[in-house]
Amino acid sequence: MLEHAEAFPTQADESAVLKRLREFSMVKKIGLGRRFGSNKNHFSWFPSHALLVSVGSELRNVFPCELENRYVEPEDFLESLLKREPWAVGGVERRKRVRxxxxxxxxxxxxxxxxxxxxxxxxxxxxxxxxxxxxxxxxxxxxxxxxxxxxxxxxxxxxxxxxxxxxxxxxxxxxxxxxxxxxxxxxxxxxxxxxxxxxxxxxxxxxxxxxxxxxxxxxxx
Incomplete structure (x- = not known):
């Protein structure tokens, strides 16, 4: 795990990653704003503990994130990874079940x-x-x-x-x-x-x- 100053030597480095996170959240349809900024100005700062998961140069997951009506913390992902289990199960809150x-x-x-x-x-x-x-x-x-x-x-x-x-x-x-x-x-x-x-x-x-x-x-x- 990197400290903030080590991960982002300059403000430009941090801004570039935050822009990437904004695009990531839109594509993946997961909520990051509550932990990465404010309602008015999302993606303006990193929380004290954050985990970015990449495969090669491709960003695959970001924690903490809001998915399936709950927050998934970095520790949740790491624990599931060690157990070789999916890091989120349960599904979204579903509509009225009439079909x-x-x-x-x-x-x-x-x-x-x-x-x-x-x-x-x-x-x-x-x-x-x-x-x-x-x-x-x-x-x-x-x-x-x-x-x-x-x-x-x-x-x-x-x-x-x-x-x-x-x-x-x-x-x-x-x-x-x-x-x-x-x-x-x-x-x-x-x-x-x-x-x-x-x-x-x-x-x-x-x-x-x-x-x-x-x-x-x-x-x-």
Missing amino acids: RHDRLADHLAANPNLLEPGLTFRGAEILVSSMSGEGGSIDLLFLDSGSRFLIVEVKVKPEELDKAVGQLRRHARLYVETFHIEAARLRLAVACPDILPARIAEFAEIGITCFPLPWNLLDTV
Whole structure:
């Protein structure tokens, strides 16, 4: 960890990094202002303890930051990194859950054994993004019995399955970038009522697990 004077020998050095942080927060859609400035003049000074995480020359994360309705401190990130765990789980505060997709996702989050024995629910609607501005929201995240993270895309109709393939691959790539988790620790799956056996086999060939749900489940949730 560098002291302030060592990290920023001149005012120009500090101003350049603060400008970079402003751009970073806009792309990543995370809040930095409350800890890096004031409501009127954001990004005007650094807090006493701040952690900037880069991969090569690319800034990947900044702590403390506001995400998922809570502040994540540098210590939170470092502790999670040592444990090889994501530094944020839980998802954003969600809108009123009235859509069929939302009701189904909520039911699976509350009853993970409907998908697979040994799953632990870790979060819903988890935001992921890249520095290019690409982003997305993971429907459901679980930890399986082998300590691998399971990303589940929820679909209401079998005809939506093909769309899930692209979403899962993009979300997995962004999840790895956002939370610094090894790709080998990720599993991908889609949950949908009434998936045909032929489709289950087709998805298995590309490394995606299918969780076929009872066709009438939507009538009971």
